[in-house]
Amino acid sequence: MKRILTAIAAVTAITTTAMAADDDMKPVMTELKDGVYQFHMAHYSSLVVISDEGVLVVDPNSEFRAEAMRAEIAKLTDQPVVKVLYSHPHFDHSRGGQIFKAEGAEFVTHAGCIELLGRDLENRVVQLDVTYDGEIHRIELGEKVVEMRYFGSNDGQCNSAIYMPEDKVLMAVDWHLQGFVNLPGRLNTHDYVGSLNTLRRVTAELDFDTVISGHMHQSSPEQLAEDLAFNEALFKAVSEGLAAGKSIEELKETVKLPEFSHWFMYEQNLPAHVERMAYSIWHGH
Ligand SMILES: [Zn+2]
Secondary structure: OHHHHHHHHHHHHHHOOOOOHHHHHOOEEEEEEOOEEEEEEOOEEEEEEEEOOEEEEEOOOOHHHHHHHHHHHHOOOOOOEEEEEOOOOOHHHHEOOHHHHOOOOEEEEEHHHHHHHOOOOOOOEOOOOEEEOOOEEEEEEOOEEEEEEEOOOEOEOOOEEEEEOOOOEEEEOOOOOOOEOOOHHHHOOOOHHHHHHHHHHHHHHOOOOEEEEOOOOOOOHHHHHHHHHHHHHHHHHHHHHHHOOOOHHHHHHHOOOHHHOOOEOHHHHHHHHHHHHHHHHHHOO
8 A cells, every 4th residue: 555655646746737636536548549548547557458359458556447447448349358468566556457357358477577476465466377488478469469578677677568569559667757756765676777778778679659658647759758868867977976986975966967857856856866876887776
């Protein structure tokens, strides 16, 4: 619960300009492409893909969201949900898929997540039917193609980017949160150099014109590019400072990224990001 509340507190702030916090509890299904939808509710986004061979969902994000999402899907199609993908194992994203399991959905994610998903002390995570190793898992469902792409450690050790090469859609969960200098507590397990590498690789290797962030109300290729620029600027400033012999404490006081000073909580949270980036450079994760 603490994690959920923290996430809600974190993301509430960036959504207030677009929508009051209470309104964010309303389910919103947005069509992005033909048969491709973003379901957003309670500061979490899911991807919904409707094909003539069933429905694919990425991330249930808890029981009440999954039930609301199922009701919205029923307004669009009579097809059953046949596949649920987990972008990554964090329980605030992976719990709550029982309603889809009950109608026969197959649960899929990267093999690196098996152990962590099996550790849910509240037993609210539907366990996996299919896992993949390596960098690409391609799913063909009717006329739709959905790929899970593994780029290594980022915000977690087994996070998959979700990519629809024919529809040019990218879903980026927890390693893409443009506009918000995230809360220090959220950085504990954030592999900053890994996240930077993931942002670099999706930008260089994938062809997309539509972006879903796991928490933002809406995103875009331009917002992802700004996120990459923030990560690049932070990496450059911190690595150059370390190379010049400065201590992490000095860097926390001196590193400024004025081109991102409009990002929410820039003043309060930037020093924690400098510190996490420094340790990420030192430790390699
Ligand atoms: Zn998250």
